[in-house]
Amino acid sequence: MEGIGTIPKIALFGLEHWFFTLNYVTILTSLFIMGLLILFAVTVTKKLTKIPGRYQNIAEMLIAAFDQLTHDTLGKEFARKYFPLIMTLFLFILLCNWIVVFPIPHFIHIHWNQEPTADVNTTLALGTIVFFVVHYSGIKVKGIKSYIWDYFEPAIEIKNIKIPNILMFPLNVIGEIAKVVSLSFRLFGNIMGGGIIFIVVSHLTKHLFVPILLNAFFVFFVGTVQAFVFAMLALTYIAVAISD
Amino acid sequence: MIEIKDIVTLAAYIGAALSVGFGAIGAGIGIGQTGAEACASISRQPKAQGTIFKSMLIGQAVVESAAIFGLVIAILLIFGNVASDNICMAFAFIGAGISMGFGAISGGLGAGYTSAKTCKELGKRPDITTTLIGNMLIGQAASQTPSIFALVIAMLLVFIKADTVSIVRMAALLGAGISMGFGAIGPGIGSGITSGFACEGMGRDTKNINLLMRTMLVGQAVSQSTAIYAMIISFLLMYLV
Numbered sequence: 001m002e003g004i005g006t007i008p009k010i011a012l013f014g015l016e017h018w019f020f021t022l023n024y025v026t027i028l029t030s031l032f033i034m035g036l037l038i039l040f041a042v043t044v045t046k047k048l049t050k051i052p053g054r055y056q057n058i059a060e061m062l063i064a065a066f067d068q069l070t071h072d073t074l075g076k077e078f079a080r081k082y083f084p085l086i087m088t089l090f091l092f093i094l095l096c097n098w099i100v101v102f103p104i105p106h107f108i109h110i111h112w113n114q115e116p117t118a119d120v121n122t123t124l125a126l127g128t129i130v131f132f133v134v135h136y137s138g139i140k141v142k143g144i145k146s147y148i149w150d151y152f153e154p155a156i157e158i159k160n161i162k163i164p165n166i167l168m169f170p171l172n173v174i175g176e177i178a179k180v181v182s183l184s185f186r187l188f189g190n191i192m193g194g195g196i197i198f199i200v201v202s203h204l205t206k207h208l209f210v211p212i213l214l215n216a217f218f219v220f221f222v223g224t225v226q227a228f229v230f231a232m233l234a235l236t237y238i239a240v241a242i243s244d
Numbered sequence: 245m246i247e248i249k250d251i252v253t254l255a256a257y258i259g260a261a262l263s264v265g266f267g268a269i270g271a272g273i274g275i276g277q278t279g280a281e282a283c284a285s286i287s288r289q290p291k292a293q294g295t296i297f298k299s300m301l302i303g304q305a306v307v308e309s310a311a312i313f314g315l316v317i318a319i320l321l322i323f324g325n326v327a328s329d330n331i332c333m334a335f336a337f338i339g340a341g342i343s344m345g346f347g348a349i350s351g352g353l354g355a356g357y358t359s360a361k362t363c364k365e366l367g368k369r370p371d372i373t374t375t376l377i378g379n380m381l382i383g384q385a386a387s388q389t390p391s392i393f394a395l396v397i398a399m400l401l402v403f404i405k406a407d408t409v410s411i412v413r414m415a416a417l418l419g420a421g422i423s424m425g426f427g428a429i430g431p432g433i434g435s436g437i438t439s440g441f442a443c444e445g446m447g448r449d450t451k452n453i454n455l456l457m458r459t460m461l462v463g464q465a466v467s468q469s470t471a472i473y474a475m476i477i478s479f480l481l482m483y484l485v
Contacts, residue, residue, distance in 0.1 A: 069374060073454075153462075174472050175465040181396075182389040189395050190309050193316035200319050222312075225305050229381050236382050240458055 026119040033095045033116070066090065069232070073239045078141075082238055085133060089126065090231035093117060097191055097223030101215070118192040120184070127184035130234045131176075138241035183233055190226045194218030253327045255334035259341025260318035263398070266345030267314020267352075270432075274307045274356015281360040285367030292370040296363055299377050303359025306384045310351030313395045317344040320402055332406040335414040339421020340401035343478075346425035347394020354387030354436020361440035365447035372450055376443060379457060383439020386464040390428035390435075390471035397424040397478045404482060416485035420478040427474020435464040 044055045052060055066087050070079040096117045116122045139147045151172045152164035198218060202211040282300035286293045320326070321337055362380040366373065401421055406413060442460035446453050 069378065072375065073378075171466060171469045174469055178389065178465075178468060178472055182385070182392050185392045185396055186309075186385065186388065189313055189316070189392055193309075193312050196316055196319055197312070200323055203323075221305055222309065225302060225381075229306070229385050232378055232381055233385055236378075236457065236461070239454070240461060243454065243458075 023119055023121065025114060026116045026122060029099060029114060030096070030116045030122065033092065033099060036095065037091060062091070063087070066231075070235060073235055074242075078242060082133075082137075082235070086231050086235050089130075089234055090227055093126070093187065093227040093230055094224060096122070097227060098219060100195070101219055115191055115195065117187055118195050120188045120192075123184040123188040126187075126230070127180045130183060130237065131180045133234075134237045134241045135176075137238060141242040179237060183230065187226050187230055190222055194222055248329055248331050249327045251331065252329075252334045252337070256321040256326055256337040259337040259339075260321040262338070262341035263321070263344040263348075264311075264314045264318040267348035268311050270349035270352025270356070271307055271311035272352070274310075274352040274354075274359075275304045277356045277360040278303050278307065278363060282363040285363050289367040289370065292367060295370050295373050296366050299366055299373070299380070300359070300363050302377065303355075303362065303380060303384065306381065306388070307352055307355045307359060310348045310355065310388055310391045313351075313391055314344050314348045317341070317395070317398045317402070320399075324402070326402060328406075330406050330409055332409055332413045332417060333404075336401045336404055336406065336417040336421075339418045340398040341421070342418075343394050343401065343421040343425040344398040347398075347428035348391050350429045350432025350436075351388040351391030354432040354434070354439075355384040357433075357436040358383045358387060358439040358443060362443040365444050369447040369450070372447070372453075375450075375453055376446060379439070379443055379446060379453075379460075382457070383435070383442060383460060383464070386461070386468070387432050387435035387439060389468055390431045393471055393475045394424050394428045397421070397475065397482075400482060412485060416481045420481040423474050423481065424478045427477075428471050431468045431471040434467040438463045438467065 040055075040059075044059045048056065067079075067083065070083045070086060073079075074082060096115050099116075100114045135147075138150075142150075149164065151169050152166070153168060153172070156163045156165050195218075198211060198215055201214055205211065278300055282296050285296050289296075317340060321340070326333070326337070359380055362376050366376055369376070397420065401417060404417070406417070439460055442456050445456050449456070
């Protein structure tokens with residue numbers, strides 16, 4: 001309870017500046033989750049059989065669910081290209097939100113925020129990834145002239161000549177920045193909020209019974225919905241950027 | 245003898261009350277609206293009750309997160325040991341409470357309207373479930389964006405480091421909270437109405453789903469620029485005055 005608001009960090013080279021500090025719980029847990037995902041993928045695809053075994057069935061179910069969504073949104077030619085990104089975002093954020101249920105890292109000092117997504121660094125990083133992918137694919141697919149013209153949409157039409165609407169330019173730029181900020185902070189606010197509420201309720205009910213139900217709701221329901229919303233929003237922003 | 249620390253703690257409690265008291269309004273109304281439309285939709289199409297019930301739960305969970313933001317700020321203010329010796333922090337805490345409290349109203353109302361319309365449309369068109377639920381989530385995410393901005397401003401106000409003690413600083417911190425709080429009311433409700441009608445339109449015309457989604461996003465983006473203006477003014481007041 002006294003630790004709310006503090007961050008477990010190491011200062012590299014002994015400097016206290018924000019550029020040189022690492023949040024070691026976030027980094028170690030992220031690496032652990034990445035290792036888990038890679039291990040699962042490698043062991044499941046080593047021997048693929050026509051009639052799937054238990055783990056191959058799970059993998060196929062996950063892929064089939066998102067495959068339909070990406071095909072519906074992006075069309076056949078682009079779905080294959082962007083499907084790995086969407087799937088990885090979803091699985092990574094899902095496991096990041098769920099990892100707090102397992103008492104795994106006992107050999108490092110457990111601080112109050114264990115999920116990597118409860119750290120604004122992780123969510124901002126994921127948001128920045130989506131930002132770069134969206135704008136890069138927009139430029140590559142539509143060409144740079146059409147990409148810049150989009151910032152002046154909707155254009156003024158006088159006798160079939162389209163004049164770029166200067167007033168819309170700052171609004172569109174601010175809209176693009178708002179997309180990234182809202183994407184990151186929605187995930188951060190929901191997950192960190194759940195963590196804080198859980199700690200305070202545990203303290204108030206003397207750690208008896210109620211926190212377990214609360215933790216189940218926040219981790220499994222809110223965590224899953226937020227991971228799904230993040231992946232779907234990334235998919236929609238890409239679809240809006242590459243279509244006309 | 246009343247000390248300054250007591251006054252600051254008093255202000256923190258008032259801010260917590262404002263944050264959760266006003267923040268729960270919108271989520272309550274929105275969740276109730278969703279349940280109402282889901283019941284009507286199930287009565288119209290009892291065979292689709294599994295789909296409608298599932299999407300009602302998902303929609304309500306997303307609406308709830310607006311009220312959860314209000315609760316988080318309230319808990320931070322009450323239990324976070326935020327008392328300090330600077331009287332400016334009292335105004336910062338009340339500003340944080342106003343920002344999150346009023347900012348969470350529209351997130352609940354707008355997102356609730358969206359999920360209500362989606363449940364209603366799912367009863368008429370249970371065959372395009374994934375498209376409708378996907379669009380509902382996107383519309384709800386967009387209409388809750390102003391509440392997220394309010395959460396960011398509220399958290400910055402709770403943890404701001406006020407060095408000087410001047411009446412200008414006190415007014416600036418309170419003003420930052422009021423600016424974001426009232427600035428977030430309109431865009432959330434407007435974006436919610438947009439995405440609600442977009443979901444209804446998708447059920448009516450399944451051939452132009454992408455066009456509808458893009459129109460909805462553009463409409464919501466222009467509506468949210470007002471929330472961003474409010475956030476810019478809040479940042480200016482917090483860090484440049």
